Amino acid sequence: MNQTPSTSTPQDLLILSVSAGNGHVRAAQALAAAAATLQPACSATHVDAMAHVAAGFRKVYTDWYIQLVNRAPELWSYLHQKTDETPHSATSQRLRRAIERVSAGDLLREVCKARPKAIVCTHFLPAELLMREQQKGRLDAPIWLQVTDYDLHNMWLVPGMAGYLAATEEVAFRMRERGLPADRIHVTGIPVMPGFSQPEAPELARSANVTRLGLDPVRRVILMASGGAGVGDLPSMVEQVLALQGPGCDFQVIAVAGRNAAAHAALQALAQRVPGRLVAIGFTQEMERLMAAADLVVTKPGGLTISECLALGKPMLLVSPIPGQEEHNAGFLLEEGAAWLAYDAIGLGYKVARLMAMPDKLGQMAAASHALGKPQAARRVLEQVLGR
Template structure:
């Protein structure tokens, strides 16, 4: 029997990264623990998988207004509504291979970082076809109705407000726990020597006496990163001689555009493709310019990094941005012009940037993965 199974859904990167963080923390905690991570989409029917993942990415990139409407509509639609019952029926009809895989693994406990597998497994438990507790880890700083899955062993919330919303929507208070959002072990010791700013700036070949701005495109690749970087590098004024680390991820065209920009701005731009060392890039940064995805935010907060937020996906990411701005850890730029204005303003006001960093560190939960394991494994 496997002590812990973690189920994610590869619709965006955040749910997968949270699951990977939990498994990595379990491995670090007890190498013999045997935590297993399964992407539920890898075991769903091919047609369902394509529609579920590709449709989501297409919507948020090409029709954000439609996604915003659907997000709000489903948030207010009761679980008993015909549309919700039909959705769950389609999911069940597509999930045979996934449920067989779960039974094969025979987990002692399950954590879901997405509501879809939690709904499927709760039905299996109610029909006596699955043993063991099922937990649900919410991976944003707000709560949507789809995450309300009654009857689970426990619900793991990013903040006290998310926990409050869970209780207000009818989940039993004794089953709601505030843990934060799990981040990889590399982010869990923010004061470690490997995460010191100056050491990482030098390691990257940058100037430690000049501020560093980290700019990322986000997992869904929304927005034109190269255009944003070009706009940032063209800024003029106090503090605007900053350096930029730009992470293009797996997008070859974006990386090529960044490399062309690097040639025009020698010594000021470091283009990076897909990397497993985001913790070091964040550690080197004085400011992170990013989309407000739940996991990216959790990583920035764990390292105490102030944020300038861009291109939030309507719904969950807009709410994430609102949380950070209320708490004083981030600013939000609505468009490229606003990005330039606010970036220049922050670079010219180091005391404001320092205050945002303090607020970010205060909100951080670098121990979130261990807190989740404490709850789930009862140790």
């Protein structure tokens, strides 16, 4: 997707994300991909706001966040709670926004050059910056804010937006209770890529994708796509579950290491030691097909990842939630019966073994997941924003 707005042709839609974690970017990419399928055509451009801010600010905002949640989760939990309780009018919040404005001059110029008819932000940072531009009369395009988790934090309560796009009715309720205008709140779900938007399509059939991967379609398949802090790295997690014994433990595993080359190499070596039981995948753009092959998905509860699982009706075993937003995402799924939670490495092995021994329970969780899924969320967002 083109990351530089045109300076000559106005855009129907400008989508702004922030690469602090990957979920906000993936939601923006999903909206851009869905816009390309609309009739009549919709010109849409996705811009990562972090590509147009001062280098020092970008490093603090993205690298600091990732290091903090990995190395000091207790501190992140405190900060998440503290900022949720701090009103936007507080001195600390005003100072934060002033620093952001000083660092984001290039971003604001890019937005002006794009001349968009509408703007969707998948992170609160660009929404806050553009709100001020609108208040100063320097921007007249309507700005929409897409919340990308299954709970609501104070930072998402940016006043003056044309509309607020919520994952669930509860998130919409929380928006209203915390003062956002009810007539601007819309329950759309969280946008997922078009590959997840047609769960009944033949290319997403479980058996076809299991066979395509060289696995046995009769035996159940676990997709493991996360090795967060607290439960060990992905190769050790996979090795642990493959060593399980007992009823139902003859399952197969698809392990996705992403861009972690060391983890991918370790998984490939492990696959050689357990022939026919493990498929090791590195970076992939076919996650929907891998997920379609799975009977259970072991993952961290990021807002976009679980939205993809829900779109395909997949039961989940959640590991290592980041304090704050991911813990709240996990709570939502547990309450609705679509997931279990493993608190540590021991719990991971125990709960995988238990679920594999209870196919009826897996089926109930899959049904709950399917009921929660919103595979057409991206299109619903575009319908609201573009009035189509």
